[in-house]
Amino acid sequence: MPRLRAFNNARTTLAQDITAAANSFAVTSVASFPDPPFRITVEGEIMEVGLVSSVDNTFGSVQRGLEGTSAAGHPAGAAVENRFTAGTYMELAPQSAVDAHSADTVTMHGATPAATANRLIIRDANGRAKVAAPSAADDIARKDTVDTVQANLDTHTANYTPHIPYVIAAGSANAYTVTLNPAPTSYIEGMALAVKINVDNTGASTINVNNLGTKTIKKPNGSDVSSGNLKAGSIYSLRYNGTNFILQGEGGGGTAQPADVLSGKTFTNDLGEQVGSMPNRGAVNITPSTTNQQIAAGYHNGSGVVYGDPDLVAGNIKNGVNIFGVVGSFKGVLTQAQSSGTTPQSTTTQLFRIDGTGVAGSLSYSGWNLNNNDCVILSIVCDGVVAASSPPLYRGASGLLECFKYFESNSWVDVTVYGYVDVFDCVFTVRKL
Numbered sequence: 481m482p483r484l485r486a487f488n489n490a491r492t493t494l495a496q497d498i499t500a501a502a503n504s505f506a507v508t509s510v511a512s513f514p515d516p517p518f519r520i521t522v523e524g525e526i527m528e529v530g531l532v533s534s535v536d537n538t539f540g541s542v543q544r545g546l547e548g549t550s551a552a553g554h555p556a557g558a559a560v561e562n563r564f565t566a567g568t569y570m571e572l573a574p575q576s577a578v579d580a581h582s583a584d585t586v587t588m589h590g591a592t593p594a595a596t597a598n599r600l601i602i603r604d605a606n607g608r609a610k611v612a613a614p615s616a617a618d619d620i621a622r623k624d625t626v627d628t629v630q631a632n633l634d635t636h637t638a639n640y641t642p643h644i645p646y647v648i649a650a651g652s653a654n655a656y657t658v659t660l661n662p663a664p665t666s667y668i669e670g671m672a673l674a675v676k677i678n679v680d681n682t683g684a685s686t687i688n689v690n691n692l693g694t695k696t697i698k699k700p701n702g703s704d705v706s707s708g709n710l711k712a713g714s715i716y717s718l719r720y721n722g723t724n725f726i727l728q729g730e731g732g733g734g735t736a737q738p739a740d741v742l743s744g745k746t747f748t749n750d751l752g753e754q755v756g757s758m759p760n761r762g763a764v765n766i767t768p769s770t771t772n773q774q775i776a777a778g779y780h781n782g783s784g785v786v787y788g789d790p791d792l793v794a795g796n797i798k799n800g801v802n803i804f805g806v807v808g809s810f811k812g813v814l815t816q817a818q819s820s821g822t823t824p825q826s827t828t829t830q831l832f833r834i835d836g837t838g839v840a841g842s843l844s845y846s847g848w849n850l851n852n853n854d855c856v857i858l859s860i861v862c863d864g865v866v867a868a869s870s871p872p873l874y875r876g877a878s879g880l881l882e883c884f885k886y887f888e889s890n891s892w893v894d895v896t897v898y899g900y901v902d903v904f905d906c907v908f909t910v911r912k913l
Contacts, residue, residue: 487516490562500551504540641670654685669722679709
């Protein structure tokens, strides 16, 4: 039976006369009464109401003459009250029942340690209880679930390929040893280590992991590590390629020396960070000269030049002379005669020197007893090469040998190559005919 309900001050009156057999009747108002079932008292008779209708203010399914009272007729206007009766009281649990319920740690409310739907959970004699396999994110995890996670974690912890364990090296320089926990059973390609080196290396080095065998430590380029590549107290990442342990991100390395790097600039080599000492020459310009010039060692910024000269062409260089690969073809220009002999009417050698004016001049010689229109033959030898042979020359009224026509049309000019002025000696032989 549902537990009886009650409201304080729930009271009304009969709206009609009722007989002893009536199980449904009208009252003045049902507003102050609780939902059924509840018990009422009418002139000493105790009844229990099973249905209430607020539409027509009736009580239905009424049980009559309860708790030792007798059903009887009652007139309209008789009081109808929701009292706390002995029967109501008896539905309350006795103290002994409450105490027994409190002491029941095994069967109360049907609790069970089994994974049973819609039942309270209670621990068994061993302090354990079971639940169904979890499926939702907030379900209780079972031991088998936890064991699976732990097994996966143990497998991951022992797998040194996807993660890098940290270890401190032991052993001596160039022959390092490390011990991992859990211990690997073999070398596996891709195995990684983060190793704190215990002593500087002095050359090619090896490492032995958990006594699985000695493996060489190599640089990424495949070379052995050099002296000083592994520093005590520093941490290095190594990864096994199936044959050797390869140094990852090795940092400083190489054979460059301070003299190979611009002064003030820093770099790293096998000995660590260094500072360059190469002089900064900036823009170096070179002007060719008659001797070799030493190019100073150091950094050149690319703006310097070896000067060129537009006059460095064959026609500006003495015949047969090679200057920087250009062979000269210039054979001289007559400008002024300087006498070197005075023997009259004979073969005379005279020295002619180019003075830089580039202007053809007259051959002046008064040592000969020449008459007007006497003829002479002029031959020119320049640096041992016959440069010209003129037709006969004639003595003019001024006493000069004129009509030096061969050279009047010559266009040679004075030449300066890299600051040097060309000067040539030419020998002229003049013979009277």
